[in-house]
Amino acid sequence: MRGRAKVSRDPFVSSEVETPYRAKPRSRASASVGGVPRLRLGRTVLGLGVALFAAAASAQTPRPATPPAGMQWLYGSGEGGASGIQAYHAFRNYVVAAARHRPRQSVVLAPGSTLAAPRFLPCGRRPLAVVLDVDETALQNLGYEYDDAIHPGRTYDQERWNRWEETGANAVLPTPGAVSALNAIRRARVTVIFNSNRLSRFAAQNTATIDGAGLGPVEHGRTLWLQGDVAAGSAKDPRRTAISERYCVIAMAGDQLGDFSDLFNARDLPVPERRRAAITEPFAWLWGNGWFILPNPVYGSGLRGGIDDVFPADRRWPAPERGNN
Ligand SMILES: [Mg+2]
Numbered sequence: 001m002r003g004r005a006k007v008s009r010d011p012f013v014s015s016e017v018e019t020p021y022r023a024k025p026r027s028r029a030s031a032s033v034g035g036v037p038r039l040r041l042g043r044t045v046l047g048l049g050v051a052l053f054a055a056a057a058s059a060q061t062p063r064p065a066t067p068p069a070g071m072q073w074l075y076g077s078g079e080g081g082a083s084g085i086q087a088y089h090a091f092r093n094y095v096v097a098a099a100r101h102r103p104r105q106s107v108v109l110a111p112g113s114t115l116a117a118p119r120f121l122p123c124g125r126r127p128l129a130v131v132l133d134v135d136e137t138a139l140q141n142l143g144y145e146y147d148d149a150i151h152p153g154r155t156y157d158q159e160r161w162n163r164w165e166e167t168g169a170n171a172v173l174p175t176p177g178a179v180s181a182l183n184a185i186r187r188a189r190v191t192v193i194f195n196s197n198r199l200s201r202f203a204a205q206n207t208a209t210i211d212g213a214g215l216g217p218v219e220h221g222r223t224l225w226l227q228g229d230v231a232a233g234s235a236k237d238p239r240r241t242a243i244s245e246r247y248c249v250i251a252m253a254g255d256q257l258g259d260f261s262d263l264f265n266a267r268d269l270p271v272p273e274r275r276r277a278a279i280t281e282p283f284a285w286l287w288g289n290g291w292f293i294l295p296n297p298v299y300g301s302g303l304r305g306g307i308d309d310v311f312p313a314d315r316r317w318p319a320p321e322r323g324n325n
Helices: 011-018 038-060 069-076 078-101 142-149 158-167 178-187 200-212 237-244 271-279
Strands: 105-109 120-122 128-132 191-199 224-227 248-254 291-293
Touching: 069 078, 069 142, 078 128, 078 178, 078 248, 078 291, 105 237, 128 237, 142 158, 158 191, 158 200, 178 191, 191 200, 191 237, 200 224, 224 237, 237 248
Parallel strands: 105 248, 128 191, 128 248, 191 224, 248 291
Antiparallel strands: 105 120
16 A cells, blocks of 8 residues: 555654564574585475565566656656646745845744644844755655555565665656745745655765755755654654854745644644634734645645544535436
């Protein structure tokens, strides 16, 4: 299932996010056959059998003709491309205008805030900055999602994602509209900072990926903040707080509510209440006025909820039988 396949990048499932991949411990061979440890020989034969079976299955399983609907929309459709450009037009226009009058208040929530009573950090005399998420906000992970699309049903594997961070730099694209918007924001003397849940141990590779997509230049620890930089885990508030010690953040962009505040990722927050918090005041006003969200129908915290979560009880339409009215 697509949503489940990507939950490790979903901060709701932080136990998966925070659990590093561990290779299974190797058992020692207790005896040998012809100089080859017996257990190892058995594993070799078994491994060869599995590999041959996998190769045969792969040869017999045709590549799916179409990717999942969310990928068609986000990566392949004109509608998806236009939505990126529209978001980045709004982001750029807002930031350039805001930089002229220099806001006194940041759009980063102060520690101790709640969804019911948010407070925002004061700017003081700090230089201006914007903070963006990376994946499916500024960068589209075409290569990784292609690999997912041709292996339907495969579950998420943190180690595979790690390999993507290490080696995927040439298989990404910037989100339509992002490059020109970020360059215009830099020209307005506003620092562009990325706050990503990519891993700090791959900082060099992630820097190359972002720069290679035309979204940089970024510098790890100054304009690129990664998971592990401030604290372990996928929570982004600690990094937002650290960034805010140096900068006045006048706008943020992301594709998940957690790109704006970890308060939206509380485990006990039901789907309907989370939506209600996002679309009612005080947060409703922020969308397009400091907080800018990019659509992501492919994975993440928005792909949750059962029928009763999604459809309010008073907005259901049982189709009338023909001829009964
Ligand atoms: Mg993202």
